[in-house]
Amino acid sequence: MxxxxxxxxxxxxxxxxxxxxxxxxxxxxxxxxxxxxxxxxxxxxxxxxxxxxxxxxxxxxxxxxxxxxxxxxxxxxxxxxxxxxxxxxxxxxxxxxxxxxxxxxxxxxxxxxxxxxxxxxxxxxxxxxxxxxxxxxxxxxxxxxxxxxxxxxxxxxxxxxxxxxxxxxxxxxxxxxxxASVPRNWWFYTGMDTYIHCIESENGRLNNAYSHAYAEQSMKLCRDIYLGENSGQTPENDDKLMVASLMGGLSLTYSEVGVCHALSYGLSKILGMRHCYANCIAMNHLEDFYPEGVKEFKEMVAYHQIDLPQGLSNDWSDDILTQMAHVSYGLPHMWLHAIGDNWQEVITIDSLKDLFRRM
The missing domain is CATH 3.40.50.1970 (Rossmann fold)
Known part of the structure; x- marks a missing residue:
């Protein structure tokens, strides 16, 4: 359908x-x-x-x-x-x-x-x-x-x-x-939500010419804003980011999000972590799912000197990890897009706990 x-x-x-x-x-x-x-x-x-x-x-x-x-x-x-x-x-x-x-x-x-x-x-x-x-x-x-x-x-x-x-x-x-008044860190986190929307929309089984067209243009704008010659919080880039956000949203609407968003739902539901920030925390450790996207994401993090914390999982009990894993597992539409029809053979509660332990 x-x-x-x-x-x-x-x-x-x-x-x-x-x-x-x-x-x-x-x-x-x-x-x-x-x-x-x-x-x-x-x-x-x-x-x-x-x-x-x-x-x-x-x-x-x-x-x-x-x-x-x-x-x-x-x-x-x-x-x-x-x-x-x-x-x-x-x-x-x-x-x-x-x-x-x-x-x-x-x-x-x-x-x-x-x-x-x-x-x-x-x-x-x-x-x-x-x-x-x-x-x-x-x-x-x-x-x-x-x-x-x-x-x-x-x-x-x-x-x-x-x-x-x-x-x-x-x-x-x-x-x-x-x-114009958005604090620098949140300007970055929310902008990366757009970028991640496009990476996940593009890298999955539901990707198509319609979703790709929006993702392609949105990612181009994101690269200009965060890695371009005139990158940073400028009026021109605010104009671009507002359009990139709209296009990224349209791309995922006709495709789907994937691994990063599934994990961020677990972080938000159990730990109360804000969505855009949770996406950045998760994306930083997903090279095996989105190698090119994560590499470019890390370049953007370094370029803008954004300090994403490491070792957060050291404070998470096994019970917390299990709760987050169950929240993430309960999003089959995301896993179907990211992994395919056999996603339940690949994604388990234990494998999700291991992904959270990376953070």
């Missing part, structure tokens, strides 16, 4: 395009109970962007910290219940922030119209009803969450996304000016 995925309905790109957000939302304000919910990364509280959020008097604005943990099912359920009890069904939801805020906005838009806990919908095409209008404004580039059909949530039992065509944003606003 060939994939038949729904793309973002509308995209505006360019420096200063954030200023158009109020006009973009205006036609939607008449829907439902005629108010918007803005979900803004708490990083911007007290910063100039706070005063630029186009919230009207009757709108709800939540500043959400994503430093402590990635989005959880409990967080989405509580936020949904609070909003509905307070003002009823909104006209729409707007997420302004990094990948976690994008996922929270997508998940919330779905759960505002679907009953029960979001844990019931972790998986493919389990959502019963379309969500409400939702727009994404990424302020950090790399995760591809702005174009992904998945809203990744960590639940009591698993870390897995709400994945269906209704998850995709109705509108995204890509303004490279918004990513």
């Amino acid at each position: 060939h994939k038949n995925f729904k793309g973002v309905e509308k995209t505006v790109y360019g420096r200063g395009s954030f200023n158009q957000l109020d006009d973009i939302l205006a036609p939607v304000r008449a829907e439902n109970n005629q108010y918007f919910v803005f979900l803004v990364d708490n990083y911007f509280k007290g910063k100039p962007l706070e005063n630029r959020v186009p919230a009207h008097d009757h709108d709800l604005v939540y500043y959400i910290s994503v430093e402590e943990h990635e989005p959880t099912t409990e967080q989405i359920d509580s936020l949904r219940d609070e909003i509905l009890a307070q003002k009823g069904l909104p006209s729409g939801v707007v997420g302004i922030g990094g990948g976690s805020i994008m996922d929270i906005a997508k998940a919330l838009s779905l759960m505002l119209t679907n009953e029960g806990s979001s844990t019931l919908y972790q998986g493919l095409n389990l959502i019963k009803k379309p969500g409400i209008y939702h727009a994404g404004v990424p302020t950090i580039s790399g995760t591809g969450a702005e174009v992904s059909m998945t809203a990744v949530l960590t639940g009591p039992e698993k870390k897995l996304g709400l994945k269906c065509e209704w998850t995709v944003f109705n509108q995204i606003v890509l303004d490279p000016e918004l990513i």
